[in-house]
Amino acid sequence: MDVEVELDTNEDASLDPDKNYLIVGNENYFDPDKLFNKVSFADLLAELLNFPYVNFVVASKSEEAIKQFNENYAEVDSLIEDNADDYLTRLSLDPVVKGFLAENINTIYYDMTTNEEMGLTELIRLPFYHGMIKDIIEVKFI
Numbered sequence: 001m002d003v004e005v006e007l008d009t010n011e012d013a014s015l016d017p018d019k020n021y022l023i024v025g026n027e028n029y030f031d032p033d034k035l036f037n038k039v040s041f042a043d044l045l046a047e048l049l050n051f052p053y054v055n056f057v058v059a060s061k062s063e064e065a066i067k068q069f070n071e072n073y074a075e076v077d078s079l080i081e082d083n084a085d086d087y088l089t090r091l092s093l094d095p096v097v098k099g100f101l102a103e104n105i106n107t108i109y110y111d112m113t114t115n116e117e118m119g120l121t122e123l124i125r126l127p128f129y130h131g132m133i134k135d136i137i138e139v140k141f142i
Contacts, residue, residue: 051119057112063142077110119142 015021045053061065080087084105087120088098109116121139 045123046119049119049122051122052109052116054112054116054120054123057120066142079110080110081105096107112141 042053042055058066058069063127084102088102091098093101117139124137124139127133
């Protein structure tokens with residue numbers, strides 16, 4: 001079966017139950033049906049890789065810039081988790097969605113442990129394993 005990709009930016013469009021959608025960004029949190037009728041991309045990749053899926057990485061050619069960033073944001077994990085209820089009450093979201101976020105906020109990590117490094121390394125190597133690139137990519141973590 002060939003995959004047909006369409007970009008649909010119509011906010012008023014209803015989802016066709018016979019089609020699959022890739023919904024990105026805040027759209028996932030405005031409609032509880034979209035939130036609970038889905039497969040998590042991160043969970044699926046983590047299961048396939050047998051490592052955690054890393055969504056975002058801060059990278060720089062400057063080791064000093066990375067060290068400064070780490071110092072500035074060292075407490076971001078506890079700051080967000082300790083104030084999550086306060087932050088969520090300020091958001092204009094469906095109560096079901098707020099409950100989902102409150103229950104899952106502790107599954108977000110802001111540290112790069114060895115496990116996350118291995119997961120990211122395997123993810124970056126996938127194009128090599130599938131013959132899309134000729135050289136394997138080596139990642140240097142500091």
